Amino acid sequence: MLTSQRRALITTRLASDGQIVAGELAQELGLSEDTIRRDLRDMAAAGLLKRVHGGALPVTPALPDLETRQTMSTDVKKRLGRKAAELVHAGLLIFIDGGTTNAELVRALPRELNVTIATHSPVIAALLEKHRAEVILIGGRLYKHSMVSTGASALAAIAMLRPDIFFLGTTAVHPTYGLSTGDYEEAAIKRAIASRSVETVTLLTEEKxxxxxxxxxxxxxxxxxxxMPAGMAPETYVAYRQKAVRIIEA
Amino acid sequence: MLTSQRRALITTRLASDGQIVAGELAQELGLSEDTIRRDLRDMAAAGLLKRVHGGALPVTPALPDLETRQTMSTDVKKRLGRKAAELVHAGLLIFIDGGTTNAELVRALPRELNVTIATHSPVIAALLEKHRAEVILIGGRLYKHSMVSTGASALAAIAMLRPDIFFLGTTAVHPTYGLSTGDYEEAAIKRAIASRSVETVTLLTEEKxxxxxxxxxxxxxxxxxxxMPAGMAPETYVAYRQKAVRIIEA
DNA sequence: ATAAATCATGCAATATCGTGCAGAGTCAAG
DNA sequence: CTTGACTCTGCACGATATTGCATGATTTAT
Structure with a gap:
């Protein structure tokens, strides 16, 4: 692993976890703690993080992550969410995946709409408290990173459903390799839901x-x-259109 | 948890609760009281807080009416939650019912505690995002009023568990008629969980x-x-004690 | 006044840190 | 191709920091 890759990972990890523990990261990457410490020392000198005993913290201490993610690029996600909400009509069975972008979809859903919404994300389910929608919560063992149910019982519950639309949450989309994610179990669950759904839709911000x-x-x-957001360069998504996927701009 | 994070937490907690009780915080974070005391001592030396016997107070006391209003309603529940958290030990399987009082229990649980927590409330599950605990989410049809899973699939999932402690959320407790609730399905679920649990505990505010x-x-x-809250008139709960139920005052 | 809780201090075990040094790899000049 | 400067990395070692426990002092509550 290259030094710059490692340091990029540290930045990413700081943003997602709000902390770096030197010993843990060294073990995880199979490197000595010295290497990690040197990285942290240098990055602290460059002002990229704040060095503390045992590891490092972001320079701007992590706000409650709900707040952080909300403010990250709310505008874009809100627009995507509103556009996605237009696909939802009364009487349908919708499956909503986890993630902050899908949370915006939920917020954009009319409160009085008579739909049935299935989800394996407790966060999404909690957001639906004020909606009229019938909610089906998929249980299972919670995968902590993305906070969605996984495991055999979740798969069994999903097998009972036939969603009209699946709003898939994703972190990586590539014209050739398709959609991918960081966890095996999570990928299996998403695949299972997609295979049972009539339509599968995903909301994409540009960095994905x-x-x-x-x-x-x-x-x-x-x-x-x-x-996806409107106003992107055509060459960015022409490869997707060639795959006969419908592109909806928001 | 890194030392600086712990101290940041103390600052946050001081702002939100208006006080720090050394013993409680030690229990909550799974550390010795000495560690907390050392933090408080050092932070007091740095002028970040005011050290008092038993804990610490903010240097600039929060505005009285803001403090009282915010904490009046939740202060009792926070105390109940912290007391309840003392019952939870590493290695146990805990089932947590929905409700705002149980939410305070979750907030009081040590973040690093190795427990397994089952819940049929997406709200409770979402609160556990930052905890190390293994979370088992019980799925089903969400009963919108109390936001908990109900129905056959929830019952089936519950039948797989054997919780050590069930923290039952309730709205009505009567010395003769026992615990009762407003929805048939909800009552059935609570009964099912209680019947499978070794211990069943409930957190009670006075009005219930x-x-x-x-x-x-x-x-x-x-x-x-x-x-239940400490300081209530003995005749209020003597009837419960006669039923051989343990009364824990918080 | 007496019991319980809380505290400060010292100590030992562990974790983390910084520094110096050596081996491996890279790269450009010779 | 070889050589030497340079960088990166891991290891060793002593220094420092953190933590939990024991002990006796102090404070608080009853």
Missing amino acids: LGAVSPHHVIGIEDMTALI | LGAVSPHHVIGIEDMTALI
């Missing part, structure tokens, strides 16, 4: 395009539509 | 005592313990 994660979920050609 | 709702859950004699 072109990215690849270790675990393949489904190919672009298996998607019904991609909802 | 003596109330009766249409649907019976379980009798007082089937409870292991009631956790």
Whole structure:
């Protein structure tokens, strides 16, 4: 692993976890603690993080992550969410995946709409408290990173459903490699839901395009539509259109 | 947890609660009181807080009416939650019912504690995002009023568990009629969980005592313990003690 | 006044840190 | 191709920091 890669990972990890523990990261990467410490020392000198005994913290201490993620790029996600909400009509069975972008979809859903919403994300379910929608919560063992149910019982519950639309949450979309994610179990669950759904749609912010994660979920050609921000360069998404996927701009 | 994070937490907690109790915080974080005391001593030396016997106070006391209003309603529940958290030990399987009082229990649980927590409330599950605990989410059809899973699939999932402690959320407790609630399905679920649990505990605020709702859950004699606010008139709860239920004051 | 809780201090075990040094790899000049 | 400067990395070692426990002092509550 290159030094710059390692340092990029540290930055990412700081943003997602709000902390770095030197010993843990050394073990995880199979490196000595000295290397990690040197990275942290240098990055602290560059003002990229705040060095503390035992590890490092972000320079701007992590706000409650709900707040952080909300403020990250709310505008774009809100627009995507509103556009996605237009696909939802009364009487349908909708499956909503976890993630902050899908949370915006939930917020954009009319409160009085008579739909049935299935989800394996307790966060999404909690957001539906004030809606009229019938909610089906998929249980299972919670995968802590993305906070969604996984495991055999979740798969069994999903097998009982036949959603009209699946709003898939994703972190990486690539024209050739399709959708991918960082966890094996998570990928399996998403695949199971998509395979049972009539339509599969995902909401995409720009930074996810072109990215690849270790675990393949489904190919672009298996998607019904991609909802992405308007105003992007055509060459960014022409590759997707060639796969006959519908592109909806928001 | 890194030292600086712990101290940041102390600052936050001082702002939100208006006080720090050394013993409680030590228990909550799974550390010795000495460590907390050292933090408080050092932070007091740095002028970040005011050290007092038993804990610490903010240097600039919070505006009185803001403090009282915010904490009046939740202060009692926070105390109940912290007391209840003392019952939870590493290695146990805990089932946590929905409700705002149980939410305070979750907030009081040590973040690093190795427990397994089952819940049929997406709200409770979402609160556990930052905890190390293994979380088992019980799925089903969400009963919107109390936001908990109900129905056959929830019952089936519960039948797989054998919780050590069930923290039952309730709205009505009566010395003769026991615990009751407003929805039939909800009562059935609570009964099912209680019947499979080794211990059943409930957190009670004063206004729930003596109330009766249409649907019976379980009798007082089937409870292991009631956790209720300290300082109530003895005649208020003597009737419960006669049922051989343990009364824990918080 | 007496019991219980809380505190400060010293001590030992562990974790983390900084520094110096050596081996391996890279790269460009010779 | 060889050589030497340079960088990166891991290890060793002593220094420092953190933590939990024991002990006796102090404070608080009854």
